[in-house]
Amino acid sequence: MAFSGFDQNVVPSEMNQVIPLAKKDSPARIKMWLTIGFIAALIVASFIHLSVNPLDILTAPPTMLTFMADNFFPPNTEIVANSLPVIIETFFFAVIATYVSAVISFTLGILMSERLNRHAVVRRGVRYFVAFLRNIPVIIWGSLLVFIFGIGNIVGLIALTIATMGFLSRSYAESMNDIAGERLEAMYASGASYMQILVHGLIPEFMPAWLNWTLFSFEINIRASAILGMVGAGGMGMLINSQMNLRNFRSASMLIMILVGMILITEFTVGFLRRKMT
Amino acid sequence: MAEANTLLKISNLKKQYSKKEVLKGIDIEIKEGEFVVVIGPSGAGKSTFIRCINRMVDPTHGAIEFGGTDVAKLKGKALREARSNIGMIFQHYNLIGRTNVIKNVLHGRLGHNSFFKTLTGSYSDAEKREALTLLQKVGLGDHIYKKANALSGGQMQRVGICRAMMQDPKLLLADEPIASLDPKSAKVIMDQIHGLVTERNIACIMNLHQVQVAKDYATRIIGIKDGRVVYDGAPADLTEAMIADIYEGKAEEMELKTDNVAVGELAYGV
Numbered sequence: 001m002a003f004s005g006f007d008q009n010v011v012p013s014e015m016n017q018v019i020p021l022a023k024k025d026s027p028a029r030i031k032m033w034l035t036i037g038f039i040a041a042l043i044v045a046s047f048i049h050l051s052v053n054p055l056d057i058l059t060a061p062p063t064m065l066t067f068m069a070d071n072f073f074p075p076n077t078e079i080v081a082n083s084l085p086v087i088i089e090t091f092f093f094a095v096i097a098t099y100v101s102a103v104i105s106f107t108l109g110i111l112m113s114e115r116l117n118r119h120a121v122v123r124r125g126v127r128y129f130v131a132f133l134r135n136i137p138v139i140i141w142g143s144l145l146v147f148i149f150g151i152g153n154i155v156g157l158i159a160l161t162i163a164t165m166g167f168l169s170r171s172y173a174e175s176m177n178d179i180a181g182e183r184l185e186a187m188y189a190s191g192a193s194y195m196q197i198l199v200h201g202l203i204p205e206f207m208p209a210w211l212n213w214t215l216f217s218f219e220i221n222i223r224a225s226a227i228l229g230m231v232g233a234g235g236m237g238m239l240i241n242s243q244m245n246l247r248n249f250r251s252a253s254m255l256i257m258i259l260v261g262m263i264l265i266t267e268f269t270v271g272f273l274r275r276k277m278t
Numbered sequence: 279m280a281e282a283n284t285l286l287k288i289s290n291l292k293k294q295y296s297k298k299e300v301l302k303g304i305d306i307e308i309k310e311g312e313f314v315v316v317i318g319p320s321g322a323g324k325s326t327f328i329r330c331i332n333r334m335v336d337p338t339h340g341a342i343e344f345g346g347t348d349v350a351k352l353k354g355k356a357l358r359e360a361r362s363n364i365g366m367i368f369q370h371y372n373l374i375g376r377t378n379v380i381k382n383v384l385h386g387r388l389g390h391n392s393f394f395k396t397l398t399g400s401y402s403d404a405e406k407r408e409a410l411t412l413l414q415k416v417g418l419g420d421h422i423y424k425k426a427n428a429l430s431g432g433q434m435q436r437v438g439i440c441r442a443m444m445q446d447p448k449l450l451l452a453d454e455p456i457a458s459l460d461p462k463s464a465k466v467i468m469d470q471i472h473g474l475v476t477e478r479n480i481a482c483i484m485n486l487h488q489v490q491v492a493k494d495y496a497t498r499i500i501g502i503k504d505g506r507v508v509y510d511g512a513p514a515d516l517t518e519a520m521i522a523d524i525y526e527g528k529a530e531e532m533e534l535k536t537d538n539v540a541v542g543e544l545a546y547g548v
């Protein structure tokens with residue numbers, strides 16, 4: 001028999017007894033059922049409040065597909081040549097926003113890391129400031145800045161840079177904190193100054209994480225820079241939006257396909273670079 | 279040889295973490311060229327003790343006289359200067375893994391050089407020659423351009439030794455330098471540390487939990503238990519009964535200790 005060890009320990013009369021894997025009516029079990037009940041109630045309440053019939057959601061996809069098939073196909077290829085400058089623009093938005101914030105976030109990351117910045121007041125201040133930047137979605141930054149600077153590329157750039165800074169600073173700070181423990185201890189112990197430790201210890205060790213997070217945010221920014229156009233902040237989104245409003249669905253569908261292609265290429269390239277680095 | 283001078287004088291050293299008092303008043307004098315091994319169960323305060331000496335941990339109370347100043351009171355630049363005269367070797371080597379071996383060794387000079395001089399990595403020829411000599415001495419002459427994280431544990435610790443030696447220290451601290459190594463590498467490391475500090479007349483304070491290894495290398499053994507010194511004397515005078523007393527109430531540590539004696543026998547053939 002496979003479980004010979006088992007046989008020796010179990011008295012034969014108990015052999016047929018069912019062995020439960022968890023205690024019945026244990027607090028954990030009650031908690032689980034309460035959670036399931038709560039989530040179910042929440043879902044039902046949401047549908048009622050929104051007065052949406054759940055069945056309508058099921059019938060939505062066919063409606064969407066019919067509409068798209070009728071209006072979006074075949075995509076209008078003529079628009080490709082006209083939109084080329086805007087496509088390049090979208091790409092450059094992401095490039096500038098990503099790399100400007102990569103530099104600023106490096107400093108902010110150091111200020112946010114408790115192991116690298118011992119001044120609790122400064123650290124907390126920077127943390128709140130970055131949390132504020134991060135928790136306002138990029139599209140809201142965009143629509144806010146449009147009022148300040150008017151419609152144009154500068155709005156997209158600033159909005160994207162601010163949002164990226166919020167994201168990168170926190171990610172950098174976490175990676176830096178991991179490094180700043182044991183790995184830099186020897187440098188502190190040898191009497192190296194703070195700046196020497198940053199240059200000779202932190203930067204070399206942080207480099208992979210730096211590139212990794214930055215490439216990741218570049219990928220996010222390609223997507224975000226398309227969305228930003230919707231609020232008049234420049235880039236491809238603006239073109240897609242105007243074609244939709246003009247009911248030029250076949251042109252819009254072409255642009256959307258280009259956008260998806262662009263995102264896929266970026267994803268693939270970034271994924272390739274990140275794999276190569278590790 | 280004339281009576282050696284006192285290098286380090288620790289008096290009434292205490293360290294309190296939020297709830298727990300880890301060091302409860304330690305008084306120790308270390309003379310030049312001594313090889314002191316600190317033994318004791320884990321949690322006894324060995325690591326805190328050794329880290330108080332170079333202020334990697336700030337003591338709550340007490341004085342640490344080293345090189346004519348009280349290290350416990352130093353701040354900023356003066357503290358860095360004191361640290362630059364104290365070498366340290368770590369259990370996990372603490373190298374900059376993505377930087378090559380010779381640069382890691384030269385990191386030992388950072389404390390002796392200004393920021394702008396080190397910014398471009400321009401160390402003096404003498405410093406570079408010394409780094410190379412040290413690396414050749416520990417058998418890493420062929421690996422100087424390898425990234426540190428491409429080395430084995432034993433090799434990493436040898437880089438750690440060279441880095442500490444680059445500081446030209448008067449005192450070397452070693453916190454469990456062989457705890458992560460196999461017995462064979464451990465012996466190499468112990469021999470190299472012992473050889474270098476003897477040759478250069480550097481005093482060494484080392485935490486170990488292998489009692490047999492401590493007896494083989496130390497000129498003096500200090501037993502710490504529950505934040506206090508319970509033994510301070512020659513290795514030869516450390517009896518089995520005293521060892522049992524140091525590890526008393528730590529049954530599992532006792533077993534560990536016995537295991538380590540076995541490891542010691544394996545490695546050192548005692």
